[in-house]
Amino acid sequence: MHAEKEIHFRDAAAKALLDPQLRANFRRAMDGLITKRKAQFPDPRDLQDLRDLSTAIRSRSLLCLPELLEQLEASCAKNGIKVHWAETCEQANQLILGLLQAKGAKTLVKGKSMVSEEMHLNAFLESKGIEALESDLGEYIIQLDGETPSHIIMPAIHKNKDQIARQFSQKIKDAKYTEDVDELTAMARKVLRQKFLDADAGLSGVNFAVAETGTLCLVENEGNGRMSTHVPPLHIAVMGLEKVVARLEDVAPLYAILTRSATGQAVSTYFNLITGPRGADEKDGPQEVHLVILDNGRSRIYADPQLRATLRCIRCGACMNHCPVYTRVGGHAYEAIYPGPIGKILTPQMEGVGVRHDLIHGSSLCGACGEVCPVEIPIPEILVRLRREATHDDVGSTVAGRGTGRTATEDWAWRLWAGVLKRPALYRVATWFATRFGRALPANAPLIRNWTQSRTKPVPARRSLTERLRAEGVSHE
Amino acid sequence: MNGTKPKKVYFYGTCLVDLFFPDAGMAGIQLLRRAGVEVVFPDGQTCCGQPAFNCGYWEEARDVARTQVALFPEDLPVILPSGSCAGMMKVHYPELFHGQPDEAKVRAFSARVYELTQFLVEVLDVQLEDLGEPVKVTWHSSCHAVRDLGLKGEPQALIGQLANVELAPLTREYECCGFGGTFSVRHPEISGAMITDKIADATATGASLVLSTDGGCLMNVNGALEAKSSKLKVQHIAEFLWERTRAR
Numbered sequence: 001m002h003a004e005k006e007i008h009f010r011d012a013a014a015k016a017l018l019d020p021q022l023r024a025n026f027r028r029a030m031d032g033l034i035t036k037r038k039a040q041f042p043d044p045r046d047l048q049d050l051r052d053l054s055t056a057i058r059s060r061s062l063l064c065l066p067e068l069l070e071q072l073e074a075s076c077a078k079n080g081i082k083v084h085w086a087e088t089c090e091q092a093n094q095l096i097l098g099l100l101q102a103k104g105a106k107t108l109v110k111g112k113s114m115v116s117e118e119m120h121l122n123a124f125l126e127s128k129g130i131e132a133l134e135s136d137l138g139e140y141i142i143q144l145d146g147e148t149p150s151h152i153i154m155p156a157i158h159k160n161k162d163q164i165a166r167q168f169s170q171k172i173k174d175a176k177y178t179e180d181v182d183e184l185t186a187m188a189r190k191v192l193r194q195k196f197l198d199a200d201a202g203l204s205g206v207n208f209a210v211a212e213t214g215t216l217c218l219v220e221n222e223g224n225g226r227m228s229t230h231v232p233p234l235h236i237a238v239m240g241l242e243k244v245v246a247r248l249e250d251v252a253p254l255y256a257i258l259t260r261s262a263t264g265q266a267v268s269t270y271f272n273l274i275t276g277p278r279g280a281d282e283k284d285g286p287q288e289v290h291l292v293i294l295d296n297g298r299s300r301i302y303a304d305p306q307l308r309a310t311l312r313c314i315r316c317g318a319c320m321n322h323c324p325v326y327t328r329v330g331g332h333a334y335e336a337i338y339p340g341p342i343g344k345i346l347t348p349q350m351e352g353v354g355v356r357h358d359l360i361h362g363s364s365l366c367g368a369c370g371e372v373c374p375v376e377i378p379i380p381e382i383l384v385r386l387r388r389e390a391t392h393d394d395v396g397s398t399v400a401g402r403g404t405g406r407t408a409t410e411d412w413a414w415r416l417w418a419g420v421l422k423r424p425a426l427y428r429v430a431t432w433f434a435t436r437f438g439r440a441l442p443a444n445a446p447l448i449r450n451w452t453q454s455r456t457k458p459v460p461a462r463r464s465l466t467e468r469l470r471a472e473g474v475s476h477e
Numbered sequence: 478m479n480g481t482k483p484k485k486v487y488f489y490g491t492c493l494v495d496l497f498f499p500d501a502g503m504a505g506i507q508l509l510r511r512a513g514v515e516v517v518f519p520d521g522q523t524c525c526g527q528p529a530f531n532c533g534y535w536e537e538a539r540d541v542a543r544t545q546v547a548l549f550p551e552d553l554p555v556i557l558p559s560g561s562c563a564g565m566m567k568v569h570y571p572e573l574f575h576g577q578p579d580e581a582k583v584r585a586f587s588a589r590v591y592e593l594t595q596f597l598v599e600v601l602d603v604q605l606e607d608l609g610e611p612v613k614v615t616w617h618s619s620c621h622a623v624r625d626l627g628l629k630g631e632p633q634a635l636i637g638q639l640a641n642v643e644l645a646p647l648t649r650e651y652e653c654c655g656f657g658g659t660f661s662v663r664h665p666e667i668s669g670a671m672i673t674d675k676i677a678d679a680t681a682t683g684a685s686l687v688l689s690t691d692g693g694c695l696m697n698v699n700g701a702l703e704a705k706s707s708k709l710k711v712q713h714i715a716e717f718l719w720e721r722t723r724a725r
Contacts, residue, residue, distance in 0.1 A: 014666035324653045328670045362664050364657025364671070365531060367624035381572070388533030414529050418537035421492075422544045424521035431496055438496075450662040454669030455700025458497060465490045465499035469506075469518050 006405075009359040012333040013325075022158055026330050029157045033321040036264020037372070054257045055376045057250045058312035065302065068211040068244045069293065075214030079276035081289045089119040092294045096121065096203070096236055097128055099290055103234050105130065105200035109192075111218070111225040112136035113205030114152050114315060115238045115294055118337050121203075133199070135192050135224040137185065144171045150331030152338060153262050153317040158330050192224065202228035202286070206239035207314070208254060209291070212247045216291065218272040219258060226270055235286040237274070241293050242302075242311035254314055257374040262316040297350040303398045306385060310345050312375040319369035319379060325362060334359065341369035345382045352401025353390040360386045360405075431464045482601055485515040487555045489545075491562040492524040493692030494713075498558075501692070501713030505558040505593050508719055512601045516556075519548040527565040528658050530573055539573055546570075546579075546586045554600070555590045558715050560622020560690045563592040568625050592622060593715055594690060598631040607639035609721035615645050615684035617675070617698065619691035620653050632690055632714050639721055645682035649674075656697040672701040680709055687711045 016022060041047040061068060073083040086092035100108065108125060110116065110132055122132040122143070134143040138156040141164055142149060149155030156164070161179055168187055169177040175187050196202075204225055208217040216237050218225045229235045245251060259265040278285030301307050320326040320340025331339035336347040336359070344363060348356035360383060369379040386399070391410065393403030420426045438460035443452045451458070463471075486509060494502045506516045525545060529538035545566075549555050557563040567590040574583040597603045616636065622628045636644050655661065655671025662668075676698060679687050687702075687709060689695050699711040712720075 010664050010666065013664065017666055017670050324655070324671055325667055328674075329667060358663075361532075361660065362667065364620070364653050364655060364660045364668070366620035366653035366657065368620070368651075368653070371624055384531055384533065386533075387531070388535060391533045410532075414532065414534040414537045417529060418534075418540045421523040421526075421541040424523055424544070427523040434496060447662045450665035451700070452704075453665045454672055454704060455697065456703040458696050458700060460496045461499045463499065465495040465502035466520075466522065468499055468503065 006355050006357060007335055007359070009334065009362045012335055013329040013362065016329040016333040021160070021163075022330050023328060025158055025160050026327050029154070030321050030327045033264060037261060037318060037321070038264075040260035040264050040266060050253060050257050051374055051376055053253045054314075054374050055312065057245060057254060058314070058375045059309075061245045061250070062242065062302070062308055062311055064246070065242070065244065068246055069241060071211040072209055072214065072244050075211060076291055077214075079214040081214060081216070081274075081276055081291050084290060084292045085295075086292055087295045089294070089296050092119050092238065092292050092296075093121060093124045095292055096238075097125065097130075099234070099236055100125075100130055100201055103200065103288075105234060107195070107199045108132045108201045108203055109195050109199035109228050109232060110134050110136075110139070111202070111204035111220065111228040112139055112155070113203065113238055114149070114337065115205055115240050116203065117149060118240075118296060119238070119294070121238075132203075133192075133195050135195065135222075135228055136220075137188055137222055137224075140188055140192065141167070144168075148332065148337070150339065151317060151320060152315055152340075152342075158332065192227075196224075196227040196231045199228075199232045201234040201236065202230075202232040203236045203238065204229045206237050206243050206291070207258065208251050209239060209244045210246075210248050210251060211244050214275065215248065216272075216274040217251055217255070218274060219255065219268045219270075220272070221263075221265075221269040223270055226272055229272065229274055230285060233287045235274075235277075235289045236292060237290070238292045238294060241295055241298050242313075258314050258316050261318040261372065261374040297400065300398055300400060301349050307349060307382060307399070309377050310342075310349060310382060312377055313342055313346070314375060315342075316374055318372045318374065319377075322368045322372045324364070324366060324368065341379045342377070345377075345379055345386060348386050348390070349400060352404065353386050353399055354401040354404025356401075357390045357405030360390055428466065431460075431466070434460045435462055435464055435467070482512075483514060483554055485517065485553055486596075487549050487551075487553050488516050488518045489525075489549075489555055489557045489562070489566075490518070490522050491557055491559045491692065493562075493696065494558050495522070497696055498692050498713050498716070501558050501716045504713070504719035505556070505715040507723065508593070508597060508603070508715060509556065509601075511723075512597065512603050514601065517553070521548050525562045525565045526573075527562060527569070530565065530569060531658055535573060539577070542566075542570060542573060542583075543579070546583055549586060549589070553589065554596060555586070556593055556596050557590065558593045558690070558713065559692055560592045560619045560626050560628060561693060563590055563595075564621040564625030566590045592626055592628060592631075592690060594632040594635055595626070595628055598634055603635075605635060605638040605718060605722045607641045607721055608723070608725070609639070609641055611641045611643070612686065613643040613645055613682075613684045614686040614688050614717070615647055615679050615682040616650065617647065617654060617679070617687055617689040617694055618651050619689055619694050620651075622690045623651065628690070632688070635714070635718055636688070639718075642721070645684045647675075647678045647682060649678055654694045654697050656693040658693065661697065668697075672697050676701045676705065676707065676709070680707065685709065686717070688714050688717050690714050 141156040150158040389399040390405030526538035526542040655668040
């Protein structure tokens with residue numbers, strides 16, 4: 001059985017590579033982030049200690065995930081936060097629509113949330129006559145152009161200052177053209193301030209949800225998260241079901257490694273700990289707080305002991321910042337909610353490994369992602385596993401779309417490969433031919449022509465090492 | 478690893494060295510012999526199986542890997558002139574054979590695997606005397622040598638022993654060259670962008686030679702340099718070390 005409609009990363013990436021401005025924007029931005037992260041971890045042993053601790057916390061949380069989620073629901077209820085469960089994005093959208101309609105809400109102001117991107121919430125609400133406005137500056141910038149985030153932390157990182165200046169002068173009412181970053185920020189701020197005050201509801205993501213205390217932690221730099229969750233009368237938080245941790249003390253190390261890995265900050269400008277709606281004696285805060293917990297394929301990922309590590313992710317984006325592929329093609333080429341290395345393992349598990357077979361192979365397995373991951377997700381190993389899943393329907397596998405990326409050509413090629421290489425006599429014949437006639441292979445032969453796009457044809461030596469050693473009499477056994 | 482140095486080792490050529498860089502294989506064997514070690518090169522060597530493993534064709538990879546493990550029965554170190562293949566045999570064989578009836582046997586084999594420069598520095602503690610002309614070189618770190626196998630600057634330490642060699646570092650020494658095995662032909666555009674940047678970086682160092690531990694990287698760098706008719710050449714670290722230190 002074949003995958004329905006395979007999405008070709010190769011084509012989108014090839015197109016992106018032809019855009020020198022895009023490549024320059026990403027390279028500059030990623031270099032900056034790499035440098036800033038490095039400065040936060042001067043001692044490799046300290047970094048490793050913090051990674052060990054963070055990995056242990058996330059692994060332990062996942063180990064008792066069902067219990068922690070139940071505990072979270074109970075703790076939230078005690079705090080006056082109503083928890084809702086959604087298996088699919090469609091269910092989550094309907095839930096949120098219901099909450100908004102119950103309050104007669106017509107406008108929603110949003111803090112940054114990748115889960116809401118997963119749900120395509122903005123488009124859904126728009127179709128129901130509800131305005132959803134992004135209030136994170138980066139998200140606001142891309143929303144003006146109807147784009148999707150190109151990075152999970154810095155959604156507008158594909159644009160440079162000049163491009164944003166042009167965009168603001170065209171799209172914001174009465175805006176003058178300026179390339180001054182402070183002035184540009186002030187322009188967006190002016191629009192957003194009023195929106196916070198006018199909005200009927202606010203929506204946010206969740207960085208960590210604490211089961212023990214029913215606390216929703218929100219990391220941000222602009223104060224828009226605080227405003228979205230604080231000013232409107234209704235606050236809806238959305239999170240993937242993996243975001244829960246057991247205790248409040250689990251949050252400190254994760255927060256410390258999150259901001260350092262993401263933006264090279266020791267702390268973020270804002271760190272919100274949301275524990276419920278406005279109390280009787282309090283002057284501000286929302287009247288209602290709801291938490292929507294989304295599955296969307298996560299429990300399927302959870303079911304596999306190796307792939308479960310995918311859910312340790314704390315969404316810092318360090319893997320994409322350090323990825324030689326992401327740096328060159330940018331986030332949009334992945335045609336996925338989550339781009340970069342984490343997206344390369346998450347997207348195929350959510351959408352099916354067959355339709356995303358090309359994406360799974362869009363990695364040189366260089367390991368830069370795994371090396372910087374704050375919770376030590378073995379991204380290269382998981383990629384290899386998913387390549388396996390895409391081409392094989394193994395007994396006991398729970399992976400979406402397993403086996404649907406298999407082709408007769410690739411099957412045949414590997415069978416032939418093994419057939420020769422497990423028979424040294426055949427291998428010797430093959431290398432004899434390669435050394436004598438390998439240079440005669442045309443540079444435009446299949447596969448070779450992919451290589452020769454950027455390189456000369458590889459030419460085998462005139463005599464193989466094995467042949468020379470036999471001739472020179474190095475000891476054989 | 479301290480104290481007694483082994484008197485005898487196995488040498489595993491790897492398919493890329495066998496077919497494309499036999500001089501590197503010969504040089505590696507000479508370096509080991511000069512350090513007083515007898516080198517055994519068992520017949521029947523083909524490939525470590527990494528290409529099939531990385532593509533998910535694990536039965537095929539295991540079939541090939543089994544024939545290779547069987548060539549090294551004695552409890553001797555197995556030396557490879559490649560960080561990537563050594564990483565496959567040392568780190569990934571235990572994963573590949575997890576739960577297989579011969580897992581224990583394979584694990585015992587994996588524990589004996591070394592990359593050449595790692596063995597020369599860590600185990601043999603070789604001291605090199607430079608007999609060559611002054612030259613400026615640059616160094617490309619193979620991703621798998623560093624991140625899979627865990628090399629910690631052994632090749633650079635060996636280059637550092639050579640009095641007439643100036644090592645000019647790349648700006649992005651640890652960035653992948655874009656080879657990635659089948660990646661280079663499955664995603665030729667991305668791979669091409671990566672290698673194009675790598676050779677620009679290498680050219681900017683002003684070196685006349687790019688050195689590396691790995692045949693894959695070298696084939697990639699060399700092909701891109703040739704396509705640009707560059708004067709910059711590539712050489713495997715083993716061949717470079719041997720050429721500069723052998724008595725003439």
